[in-house]
Amino acid sequence: MDVMDLFHLQNRTAIVTGGGKGLGEQMANALAEAGANVVICSRNLEDCQKISEQLVKKGVQSLAITCDITNQADIQAVIDQTVQHFGTIDILINNSGTSWIAPTLEITADQWDKVMNVNLKGMFLFSQAAGKIMAQQGNGKIINISSITGIKGTNPAFLDAIAYSTSKGAVNALTKDLAIKLAQHNIQVNAIAPGFFPSKKTKAFDQTSHIILKRIPAGRFGTDQDIKGAALFLSSNASDYITGQVLVIDGGLISGI
Template structure:
């Protein structure tokens, strides 16, 4: 198999949660450029529809669906509509996420629950639903979006978001265990742990941006292209013998701390 075939996603179908903008859209574009059909879903249907229109204009088969990833019925609707439209689900990128910035001793219980429900419960429920389809097919790729903040604790002066950090640490554990549980079905489960990329969530860090930047050896934040290669690698046959791994993309931040 030549290198182009290894990385080709022609006739493959990918679901990207939270895929209408930000990092989700970046990864969706990468998969679309490799030939995949794209399904993007989030609570913000308008953003998903606008994004899909752009993909359609570039010759990509794309579909937008409204979905709250904490709602099992919403998830199943996405699964059913995707299979109905495209016949298969080959790739799932669990990208939906939320955060809450607050001092640890003052974090409200409901905000803890909100972060855990979106970042962890929703990821499991979507993986479970898509995994059933992939198991029947005998193949599939699940890519979970984690964070460097889930790998080490963070100084509260740097980032005071214990629920977010904890949820992303749990995502890493979920990734490793799902990889083992689903390996017999020839489903690979891996995670990407981005560093600091401009996004809706990272706007909460604006007051500490210069501090963060000073600690990144690469001397810059992530760009619109920095996740595309990793997403394509993990979504393609090039990563068929890689599972249960957390791929860190952070400009050297974690290595330097």
Template sequence: MSILHMFSLEGKTAIVTGGGRGLGAQIAEAYAEAGANVVICSRNAEACQEMSEKIKSMGVGSLAVTCDVTKPVDVQNVVSQTVGRFGTVDILVNNSGASWSAPTEDMPLEAWNKVLDVNVTGTFLMSQAAAKVMIKQRSGKIINIASIAGFGGTPPFMQTIGYNTSKGAIMTMTKDMAVKWGPHQININAIAPGFFPTKMSKVLIEHGEKMIMQSTPLGRLGNDSDLKGAALFLASSASNYITGDVLKVDGGAHAF
């Protein structure tokens, strides 16, 4: 197998949750560019449909499915529609996420529950449903979107304890799933992005941009293509001997 072929996703089918915008859209585009069929799902039906049409224009197959990842019925519907249309689930990217900003001592319980439910329970439910297909296939790649915020305490401008906690949980979940599903030839890894300008991070970046720049060796935010290479690598056969890992894509911030 040539090195370029190792990075091809020709004939593969990927599900990207929260794929209608932001980092999910960036990953979905990368997979389409590499030849994969891509299923876009999120609660925003309009955003899903728009991205799905864009992907189809790139010469691959696509579906747009409305899904709340905290609801098992919605999750199973996504997987069933994917298998029904494309016959397989080769790649799952758990990108759907939520956040809430409030001082730790004032974080509302309902906000805490919402963030943990979407980020942690949603990732679990999607992974569980996809893995049942992958176990039968004896192959598959699951990529969980974590965050550098999940590695420990965060700067004072990041009053997002629910989000930070959820991303740490996702890292642990990634490692445990890698151990449990490795014998079925399923690779489970996570990507921990640094600061990318998205709808969710916009206000956070506005408040802490100076500190972010000072603590990022490359001296910039992530751009519209900086996540593509990492996401493709972990979805392709180039990463077949890697599982249970957390790949940081943060401009070097973790090196401080």
């Protein structure tokens, strides 16, 4: 197989949750550029439609579907529509997520549950539903979006969101265990753990960004382009023998002293 053939995604179908903006949008574009059909879903259908329409104009086959990933009926609707339209589900990127910034000693049970339901429960339910289709096919790729906050504790001066960090640590555990459970079906499950990528979720870092920047060995924050290669790699045949891994993309932040 030619090395470039390892990375093409022609005739494959990907679902990207939360693909209507931010890193999800960039990953959806990366897979589309590699030849994949792309299904974009989130609670905000307007955002999904905007990106899907842009892809269609570029010659990509794409669908936009509304979905609350904490609702199993919504998840199944996305699965059913994807299979009905494309006949297959080859790639799932679990990108949808939420956070709740609050002092650790003050966060409420409801706030905690909201984060866990979206970031962990929803991710498992979508993986389970897509995994059933992939198991029938005998192959598939599941990519879970984690965070470096799930690997290392975070100073509350930078981020006081213990539910988010805990959920991402659980995502890493889910990724590793799901990878073992699904390996028999030739399904690879991996995670991407981004560092600091400016977005709506990181507005809270505006006042401390200069401090954080000094701690990043690469000397810069992540950009939209930094996530695309990793998403393509873990979605393609190039990663067929890689499973249960958490790929950190942080410019060396958690590796530094």
